[in-house]
Amino acid sequence: xxxxxxxxxxxxxxxxxxxxxxxxxxxxxxxxxxxxxxxxxxxxxxxxxxxxxxxxxxxxxxxxxxxxxxxxxxxxxxxxxxxxxxxxxxxxxxxxxxxxxxxxxxxxxxxxxxxxxxxxxxxxxxxxxxxxxxxxxxxxxxxxxxxxxxxxxxxxxxxxxxxxxxxxxxxxxxxxxxxxxxxxxxxxxxxxxxxxxxxxxxxxxxxxxxxxxxxxxxxxxxxxxxxxxxxxxxxxxxxxxxxxxxxxxxxxxxxxxxxxxxxxxxxxxxxxxxxxxxxxxxxxxxxxxxxxxxxxxxxxxxxxxxxxxxxxxxxxxxxxxxxxxxxxxxxxxxxxxxxxxxxxxxxxxxxxxxxxxxxxxxxxxxxxxxxxxxxxxxxxxxxxxxxxxxxxxxxxxxx
Ligand SMILES: [Zn+2]
Numbered sequence: 001x002x003x004x005x006x007x008x009x010x011x012x013x014x015x016x017x018x019x020x021x022x023x024x025x026x027x028x029x030x031x032x033x034x035x036x037x038x039x040x041x042x043x044x045x046x047x048x049x050x051x052x053x054x055x056x057x058x059x060x061x062x063x064x065x066x067x068x069x070x071x072x073x074x075x076x077x078x079x080x081x082x083x084x085x086x087x088x089x090x091x092x093x094x095x096x097x098x099x100x101x102x103x104x105x106x107x108x109x110x111x112x113x114x115x116x117x118x119x120x121x122x123x124x125x126x127x128x129x130x131x132x133x134x135x136x137x138x139x140x141x142x143x144x145x146x147x148x149x150x151x152x153x154x155x156x157x158x159x160x161x162x163x164x165x166x167x168x169x170x171x172x173x174x175x176x177x178x179x180x181x182x183x184x185x186x187x188x189x190x191x192x193x194x195x196x197x198x199x200x201x202x203x204x205x206x207x208x209x210x211x212x213x214x215x216x217x218x219x220x221x222x223x224x225x226x227x228x229x230x231x232x233x234x235x236x237x238x239x240x241x242x243x244x245x246x247x248x249x250x251x252x253x254x255x256x257x258x259x260x261x262x263x264x265x266x267x268x269x270x271x272x273x274x275x276x277x278x279x280x281x282x283x284x285x286x287x288x289x290x291x292x293x294x295x296x297x298x299x300x301x302x303x304x305x306x307x308x309x310x311x312x313x314x315x316x317x318x319x320x321x322x323x324x325x326x327x328x329x330x331x332x333x334x335x336x337x338x339x340x341x342x343x344x345x346x347x348x349x350x351x352x353x354x355x356x357x358x359x360x361x362x363x364x365x366x367x368x369x370x371x372x373x374x375x376x377x378x379x380x381x382x383x384x385x386x387x388x389x390x391x392x393x394x395x396x397x398x399x
Pocket of ligand 1: 101102105188198199200201202
């Protein structure tokens with residue numbers, strides 16, 4: 001079985017020729033083929049499957065099921081079992097996986113070496129990689145030490161060896177983790193640094209990983225998740241982040257080194273502006289209240305129809321008016337789209353019950369509302385104009 005896994009013998013092999021063993025459908029009706037040998041790596045050990053082509057047909061997924069490597073295809077192959085098949089893997093995807101996977105070995109080993117924290121799980125995602133460590137806390141200083149060690153191992157360009165051993169032979173090696181298999185044991189070794197049981201594909205030396213960058217880390221219950229990238233992904237990250245920084249810098253007219261200060265300054269200015277706006281609005285309401293009182297002097301009924309005002313604003317305005325004129329009955333209505341909203345209030349010298357008044361008027365607009373004797377509010381449909389509603393309410397006052 002091992003002999004047919006060409007990705008183990010020659011991890012740098014991109015193309016191969018073999019014979020078709022069989023072609024069939026799985027439980028879900030998807031076509032897959034079995035080959036006598038393959039360089040297509042099936043999903044496993046945290047490493048995603050290879051893609052590519054078989055006789056020009058797209059390989060969209062590769063899974064190992066019951067010891068067989070299933071190559072899922074975008075369509076059925078024309079060839080009969082026994083005929084020759086040419087395979088080609090997408091090398092940039094595979095090499096990326098090799099860089100990332102080997103990078104993870106180096107980083108995990110660097111964590112143990114520097115902090116004693118062990119990796120309990122690993123995920124190789126489309127953009128980022130994560131490892132979970134058996135610790136609740138890591139300091140910035142530890143992260144920097146680990147990153148330094150990992151990158152120095154890369155720079156030393158140590159070999160990455162893979163060997164097959166028997167159960168008896170494993171004791172000779174200082175393995176990091178207990179093995180989950182007892183036969184066909186494959187060890188991936190970075191001499192004097194990392195000894196690991198692993199079924200993934202790796203480059204032949206650490207230099208090929210190029211660089212490792214830890215991006216972030218966070219506590220998750222009793223473990224810590226570390227986010228990182230290796231190899232070409234570091235350049236991709238730099239490219240994206242640099243682009244964002246440049247754009248933000250242009251937006252706020254700031255150099256990169258002053259960006260944080262500039263944005264802090266803008267945020268402070270903005271919140272000061274918001275406070276000033278609230279103050280001015282408050283002052284404006286006082287003016288508005290005074291003006292409404294002055295224009296409705298004779299009857300002590302202060303009424304007005306507004307457009308698109310909030311009920312909170314009208315409540316405030318009503319309170320200011322009755323404070324100015326203790327004899328007033330205040331009828332404020334606002335037309336907001338298809339709705340009418342109203343706020344009624346009375347000064348301390350008036351004896352009209354606002355709650356009752358609102359209750360009497362609301363049926364006209366199929367509305368709902370509530371309040372107390374001195375101030376009440378409500379809202380409903382725009383069945384009549386605001387002006388008509390005010391008129392109608394005044395007629396109910398019987399003044
Ligand atoms: Zn590995």
